[in-house]
Amino acid sequence: MQYPSIASQMSDAELSAYSKEHLGYEIKMFFNTGVLLSTVQFPKNDDRAVTYKNALVESFATHLRNLLLFVYPYSHEEPDVISDYYFSDPITDWKQKRPKETNELREARQRASQEISHLTVFRREVDEDKLWPVPELMQSIKAVLQVFVDNAADTKLHPSVKNLLVDSTATSRAPLVFHDIGSTSPMAIIVVDPSATNHIDSVSLTIPSKIP
16 A cells, blocks of 8 residues: 555555554564563574574564654654554543653663664673563553553554454463474474473474575
């Protein structure tokens, strides 16, 4: 779909379609990567496992920043689609009800920009202090998005977006263990359900041991 070059000129139908495809994608990727980071165990002595984890961290932080820029658009460009456009009365229906951006979220937004989006002197060394508080950030974002979907105009927000928040932060599911099944074989994530010890599902990821 071709959208206007100025986002504020989008029709209700265009906003709805945009939310279904693009906002929905941001929400799904943020929570899906967050759940994986919260449940998968990545061996630190496995270079490929570390690469996989780093890719997840970068994806999580990128989608976190995109969502924060959407719900807290303190400054934006004309092409930017922001949360305000999904309300008939943005002040009454949204800004007066939206949770105040916490210091945690503000720091996460800045950190994602400084450490992920750009090469800056603020990038941290690899240590325990570098760990992202993934579950806490997921809960905080979900609280803000819940207010958003509960109050957005039905003609502007696609109904499928609301469904994405159901069970989106559930990390108490079957534990996931990263397992390298051999240097000449693809990596695999083995999903083990502790309540059914005889049932093991595996998802193979065809990733070469060496990059050409």
